[in-house]
Amino acid sequence: MPIFYQKQILPQGELGIWKITESEDFFLERLVIDEIEQIQFDKLKGRKRIEWLASRWLLHRMSGRKVRGACLKDDFGKPFLVDSNHYISISHSHDLVSVMASPLNIGVDIQFIVEKISRLAHKFLNDDEFESLSPSQRIEHLHVYWGAKEALYKAYGRKLLDFKQHIEVGPFELSPSGEGKIKAAIHKDSYSKSFIIHYQKFGNYFLVYCIEK
DSSP states (O other), X not given: OOEEEEEEXXXXXXXXXXXXXXXXXXXXXXXXOOHHHHHHHHXXXXXXXXXXXXXHHHHHHHHTOSSOOOEEEOTTSOEEETTOOOEEEEEEETXXXXXXXXXXXXXXXXXXXXXXXXXXXXXXXXXXXXHTOOGGGHHHHHHHHHHHHHHHHHHHOSSOOOTTTTEXXXXXXXXXXXXXXXXXXXXXXXXXXXXXXXXXXXXXEEEEEEXXX
């Protein structure tokens, strides 16, 4: 289907969401895949294959280029676009794929809302964040926290980042509209950066992304 959602997040930064309804062949007939990309793709199994294809197709559509640039990964697994100075971030959940491209460092996460996130909260929330949770919207509140920390982890891009110790989000009150902004930061060793978190609810999904200040 066409792009499900698209937003200009900065003068030269964009975010897009694609709802996957196509087969692998749809994307394979339209994508010119780089040799290194082909090696990566051939290692994928099951649902990950079409998520990979959809994300690359969405990124190309958003770029407006006639000739597609390859989307590769650095030594830490962070995606980058060949011959571009833009940062890239990718996320997928169920049938939605989200991609961001920006001259500022960014990260994106999209998550289908599930009850079981409550069982994982102690693994990614610090005490202040725990105390800020809304009793009436606990599941939604947890998904925004989780999405924010996932997005920040992707922006950091170097792995070995403890969600409770190195990432600070808010604390914040969840907006009744399901859309809002939060202050956040990453502090680890000599790395210290501030970010703005944006979150938005789409039906049974939360989209969360961060932009470095």
